[in-house]
Amino acid sequence: MSGNGGSGTSAEKRPNELLRSWFVRSGWSKGELARQVNRRARQLGANHISTDTSRVRRWLDGENPREPIPRILSELFSERFGCVVSVEDLGLRTARPSPSAAGIDLPWTGPQTVALLSEFSRSDLMLARRGFLGGSLALSAGPALIEPLQRWLVPAPPGPRHDPEPSSARIRGRLSGPELDLLESTTEMFRRWDAQCGGGLRRKAVVGQLHEVTDLLQESHPEPTARRLFKVAAELAELAGWMSYDVGLQPTAQKYFVLALHAAKEAGDKPLGSYVLSSMSRQMIHLGRPEDALELIHLAQYGSRDCASPRTQSMLYAMEARAYANMGQPGRCKRAVRMAEDTFTDAEDWDEPEADWIRFFTEAELHGENSHSFRDLAYVAGRSPAYASEAEPLMRRAVELFAEDGEHQRSYALNLIGLASVHLLRREPEQSAGYADRAMRIAKKVRSERVNTRIRKTVDTAVRDFGDLAEVVDLTDKLAVELPETAEAV
Template identity: 70%
Template sequence: MGGNGSGGASARRPNERLTSWFHRSGWSKGELARQVNRRARQLGAHHVSTDTSRVRRWLDGEQPREPIPRILSELFSERFGCVVSVEDLGLRSAPHSAAVSGIDLPWAGNQTIALINEFSRSDLMLGRRGFLGTSLTMSAGPALIEPMQRWLVPTPTAPEGPQGATLSSLPTSGAGEPRRLTRISGAELDQLEEATAQFRDWDAQCGGGLRRKAVVGQLHEVTDLLQETHPPRVRRRLFRVTAELAELAGWMSYDVGLQPTAQKYFVLALHAAKEAEDRPLGAYILSQMSRQMIHLGRAEDALELIHLAQYGSREQATARTQALLYAMEARAYASLGQPPKCHRAVRMAEDAFAEIGPRDADPAWLRFFSRAELFAENAHSYRDLAYVAGRSPTYVSRARPLMEEAVRLFAEECADDSGGGHQRSYALNLIGMATVHLLAREPEGCVQLSEQALDLANRLRSERVSNRLRTTWASARRDFGEVREVAQLTERLTEELPESEASRAV
């Protein structure tokens, strides 16, 4: 039973918090023990061996040793679709280094470099040691929002050193002497930026699971470069590449279901964007964090993050950036069940997108936000309002034409690119359109679109697509299980899209 409990026979009080979550989960003690053991094996913690008697002792007040508190936090978070922290469960977690736990990190360039370097190295070791999975939890509420607000605080300007480098940015040798400036050419920087753009295209085409470790490896290499000394202009450009790679590593982690890892990368990306003095990029990273919070059922946090992004980038954001932020604001208001504010944000997104000029030079990380993406986001806002309002036909009728147009545009894009394009976005919006048919009680249309989505899901490495399809199909079986086409697709989906280990733990 190594690694399971804290030992000691001192008097304990029952853990009422853990007991409450446990009873609401519907799990038995044996099922929870099996899930803990399964997750521990996935993380490489092979010393963990839990049984029903050990679960009973946790409920009675025994404090388990790491990594069990983290594992329980992940399992209950997945079960309820919201952040359930270690503290929410009445458990204590062991302290860890700043690089692998917590998000309230120092906003200083050299420390940002060190943290990203250590975190990416640890992530690359995950397959061998399960390091990150046993060390991370999600942050939410004030613990998330307050540290992110410091993104807006200006960074003090340090005095300049040799050849324009700031004294605070000069790493030192063991003798305390500044290292000499490292020369990196413009062509080499161009190659790093082109490689980052290529990674982003691969993610859109194949999902986050195929090349996530390659992105993490590239991120680690760039932070190695940043540990040398560069002129301010080059240093800012390297920080911008670092921010883009860290955001992409976070996005890919989110896509494959590694939620705490994703959040940590997003936070580190925001720190790097601040060092790059790139407010629009920072706003985009905050929008990704907002999307994750919506996914986890924390719409209030999502709205706070979007408002922070809008405020921080109001003087520098392009029309396309503004449209993206308004669209995400609408998603948050929809999840909160606030139709008037959702309608207003949708209109603002459409108006901002209409202001995009043919010669506007948006950065590469923003070019994905096309007309198809705008239609898709606004359609999902109205679809979500329909769910909140009890399958409201009014919002279903608003969602339908927007979702149909998004599906059409993504289909054309993917066909024109001969297998390229935003395949994952196409799959997600096929599923979105299938949910619209479910809301309208049209099972045949739901089946047709789900079949197309399943074809794409088989070619993608995206747990997000697979899970969304499974969730949609669970609703279809519940409402229309007697329909012949629904029963036939259920058999095919069970055979071609079996649940992953992570899914079975939910």
């Protein structure tokens, strides 16, 4: 490999007009750009990079540098201009599509997963600062979503997927056990903040932490360390996706979920991968695509069937029930509800440590998910009061448990508004208004556009059906004051 990062190709080159344009507008000299590239390369641990003015001139003349030069140039020009300047904007890597621009069908390899996570989290942070987050992304659905993700099930090729032992030049940067423990505990702290405060308050902090972890993954590590780092990256990417989903950034959320699944595969953690797929399934239900949700859940169940804990399996059954409910299949929905309940009882006898990411799935969550399944069945069946009556005791119990819990404020609010919607289905508007009012009070403390949207939809339904009722009129007035429709900060 050339120490200067050249492409080594003998193909005829054309001047790179895109790179030249950005370079001229930057005001840098060739020597200054070369020095900045070398400085950034050393920060990344790429000590073999030694760029000079002649190399910069060759890039301008059309030579394609090897990684990590394109990414370094992207970062430098982005920082210079205060906006995301992608590798493609610089006219580099024209032989293959951009990782950030690619859809769901991404390469299942460790180095490319790291590069994708790094580039996307960096772009997210920069675009969020400028208020343009997520605008250039598009959601994938149907076969375009499901078929590429099926490769999650394909076994990794034999042999080491990461450096078994770092070179002597990298030993100084090796992570210690306490440092890895701290990274993992920080991820757990972020997860608790999300449950307590919603996705709008700490999302950028999670994305920033994810970007830092991807920097660590670009160094050489022993196999056990690399796997732990990929696991941290997977959990952070899933959480960044979940928070993005919570504040309404749906394409951004899906991209993080996909990258989280790739990182979970690199970590060799199938239960974690199934959890990521369940988050994607929940998003598809929210977006009105229950068939895709069901495919994702079945993929999660099949991929983790031999290693998921009873609690994780129960959560997957509960999500399967939600998908069947939204597809209008009551028989299969009820069977999945029973399986979720039966499997959850086995969790009490499970004597192995549970991963932190599944600890959220308590008895309250179980009742909340299953009650939402019956509530969804009621809507699909033409506002059936019978299904609403099945949902009501489960939802009420979930609300009671979340009130006692005191930590999962967003789930508490979501189940309060769920109970309000159930009472509307049962044509009990006074009770509905009371629960919606309680949900509104919790929503003021939680930065969650998802919560706010569900409250507004429920109040709109109450106004449509019972607009003359005094309790509903009061509720509408409170909504306008307490939860005005303003853009969420992310």
